[in-house]
């Protein structure tokens with residue numbers, strides 16, 4: 596009796612997997628970027644991201660000194676590597692940002708000042724899977740990534756000199 600239930604359950608699961616595979620092979624699984632992510636997809640992605648950051652992101656403060664020169668270096672690196680997706684000082688979406696699936700937040704409007712520096716460092720270094728967020732650990736140095744994280748943390752409280760540089764950044 597017990598064995599029959601197990602065999603039946605395995606059969607149902609296998610039939611489900613085969614049906615899903617046939618559906619995917621026939622082109623029924625959504626593969627386009629011009630749609631809104633489903634709530635299930637968003638929940639799984641966000642839950643996985645939070646757990647990974649909790650486990651892997653560096654703890655403790657930003658090792659780069661919070662000087663104006665470092666913040667301005669961070670702004671320049673941001674302008675070159677990030678503004679195309681996350682926007683400049685005006686927070687307007689570029690065509691690239693508009694066409695991505697997950698929409699990148701325009702950080703001037705919807706910033707990450709409240710996030711721990713290590714969490715922002717981790718996202719920039721390793722990217723975010725299944726979104727357009729690239730990993731920069733192969734192309735930027737650790738110091739450069741920390742400088743960008745410093746700028747993002749201080750975006751709401753820039754000195755006049757840094758504000759002047761930031762105001763010129765466009766997407």
Ligand code: HEC
Nearest residue numbers: 676677680695697698699700707718719726727728729743
């Ligand atoms: C090609 C587009 C693209 C580029 C370039 C890009 N990002 Fe992203 N970024 C994204 C997308 C898409 C997301 C994910 C949004 C989501 O998860 O809903 C994201 C997420 C993030 C987040 C998390 C935001 C939050 O609210 O938690 C941070 C921080 C971030 N990016 C910083 C950067 C920085 C800094 C750079 C440059 C070094 C950069 N990104 C370059 C597309 C991009």
